[in-house]
Amino acid sequence: MIIRRIAKADGGGGFSCGEPTLDAFFVKHAYRNDQAGIGRAYVILDAPDATEILGFYTLSASSATPELLKPVLGSRLPKYLLPVSYIGMFAVATSRQGKGIGSELMLDALMRSAAAAQAVGSTGVFLHSRDEKSTAFYAKLGFVSLGTEATHRPMFIPMSVVQRMMNDQASRSTSQ
Numbered sequence: 001m002i003i004r005r006i007a008k009a010d011g012g013g014g015f016s017c018g019e020p021t022l023d024a025f026f027v028k029h030a031y032r033n034d035q036a037g038i039g040r041a042y043v044i045l046d047a048p049d050a051t052e053i054l055g056f057y058t059l060s061a062s063s064a065t066p067e068l069l070k071p072v073l074g075s076r077l078p079k080y081l082l083p084v085s086y087i088g089m090f091a092v093a094t095s096r097q098g099k100g101i102g103s104e105l106m107l108d109a110l111m112r113s114a115a116a117a118q119a120v121g122s123t124g125v126f127l128h129s130r131d132e133k134s135t136a137f138y139a140k141l142g143f144v145s146l147g148t149e150a151t152h153r154p155m156f157i158p159m160s161v162v163q164r165m166m167n168d169q170a171s172r173s174t175s176q
Helices: 020-036 066-073 101-120 132-140 159-175
Strands: 002-005 040-045 055-064 082-092 124-129 153-158
Touching (some): 002 101, 020 040, 020 055, 020 082, 040 101, 055 101, 066 082, 066 124, 132 153
Parallel strands (some): 082 124
Antiparallel strands (some): 002 040, 040 055, 055 082, 124 153
16 A cells, blocks of 8 residues: 555546545546645555555644643643544545454554654644444544534544654554
8 A cells, every 4th residue: 555645647537435525526536625725635556556546635734723622731731723634525435345454544544643743743633524334433542522413513623632642652652
């Protein structure tokens, strides 16, 4: 598997995750938004020369209110917006769902977020879950639900947890 930034040829069609909104975003906006600096888009493929997109995500800088993050970060927060990394879109091809692609993609997104936090600061990673299935997936990976909405539920994982995950991952890699 290889994860890389989106290329112009990647959006030519053929990607389907079963969610028309995400499929349309990938084809129409992912590459263009990446090029405009709106949100970096990353794709996962079987090999460097493969053409079938197995999944993708977008990552950008954003902010969240202290009130929203208070349940996770505690009450001793400043009264101004807090910096976060934001996963705006996240999808895995229908044919590859349930095969670990999503976990691999999310690990990559968290790793990139942790690296960026070293340079610019971030309290954690924020996203909106699309439905109960994705909420359960994100929760399994350590995200905490910040609302009860059935769709577009805000979820968050603190950067301290992400850093711990990255350190654990690095420890496992060096011990093998």
